Amino acid sequence: MRIAVISDIHANLEAFTAVLENMQIKNVHACVCLGDVVGYGAEPEPVLQLLWENKIPSILGNHEEAVYDDDILHYFNPQAKKTALLTRKMLKPESVERIKKWPVNIEFHGALGVHGFPPDSIHKYLFEADQGAISRMWDSVPYKLCFVGHTHNLDLVAFDGHNVITYPLLEGGWLLDNRKTIVNVGSVGQPRDGDNNAKYVIWDTKMNALTICYVPYNIQKAADKILKAGFPEINARRLY
Template sequence: MTRIAIMSDVHGNFEALKEVLADMDRQSVDAAYCLGDMIGYGPQPQECVDLLRGRGVECSMGNHEQGLINIHYLRGFNQPAADMLRRTREMISEETYEWLTSRPKSIVAHGCRFVHGLPPDSITEYLWKYRDEMAGIFARYAEDVCFVGHTHDLGRYTSLRGKVARHALPEGETVLEDGVRHLVNIGAVGQPRDGNNRAKYGVLDLGSRILTMRFVPYDIKKTADLIIAHGFHRGFADRLW
């Protein structure tokens, strides 16, 4: 049976990504997807991109990748985040820049949709802004299961005969019931904001439809120290804890 890994928001956190990929190897997955924001906030963007590409992870575009190419959009970032993206551009190769800025806005595979912000293909909209309009969101795309990132948080919505319900997404196993549509906010590898500082990703068994959320510890201090050593905004380091 096919097992796929889903991650998002690596944000240049090489230590977190290494541990997630090592854990992923132990789960015997057949394919892996990253829902954008490979860069930004973190101190090792080039290393993260090299690792994702080397491992064959399929990646869609996030708003931080878009910020590299759209100066008008970049102006909407808060100043520390915008400054960090400008520094990030200096830290990555031209070839990496071209790869990052050519990522698709969404990916459809295995009967699932993968998108950074909001289906069908928004890389900038936040899911939480549409909590009272979720029936309309489900109507925008055809797949039974959609994974999103962007908020750095965890959660799940279901839709059955037009009735939408909201659910928590805890560590461990969650059955994505057949005959029900699911919209899953998969959390963040590089800068979680769900109250737990471990790196988050999910493994979906397509046969049993069991989604297993993996909470992976990593060397936070090493990443935080590197952020500060590079002279980046200290808030990016503090937020990891």
């Protein structure tokens, strides 16, 4: 089975639509989303509706939490806080209620998906975990393969029982081995790795291999919508 793993769409309808079209070309059989569907972008409600129309399960990201939990806003910088408050106004009440029911992690085909750091952290970034934290994490996680998002960067972290090694993931194929592995799937709607294409990962469960996908989309259109909606200018500039 070929499973697309996506994350951090961030209300970018242009990027998400382009990725969905790319999935069809790549013969994807299923898709899982690792959270932060909303935030930063100008179209949170249309993106959520498209996610649900395509029956894509999602877990909770920190920007979903900010939609309904005022305590989360204390951890956001002023621009992110303004974004969260504007996003709240754009969402239907029933959409907020659906978001509240999203789980903090998801198991699929023997792998685990979480927004931040396994097994269930929404807020912890992968790069915040040192080698000791990563090796200890595997003591309590009964999975050999975990997928995360949150950082907006593509990375693979492998653990052989002794050493933790981090590899950057570039466009193309990657064959997984017997090591315990964390895959950071990057961002659909707001990559921060120096390349402005939408990014996502396809996991081939039969071959135990990854395909790293870079997808071009209409960045200018997405940026113009952000500015027109009154979001902070940085939200638009980051797309480039």
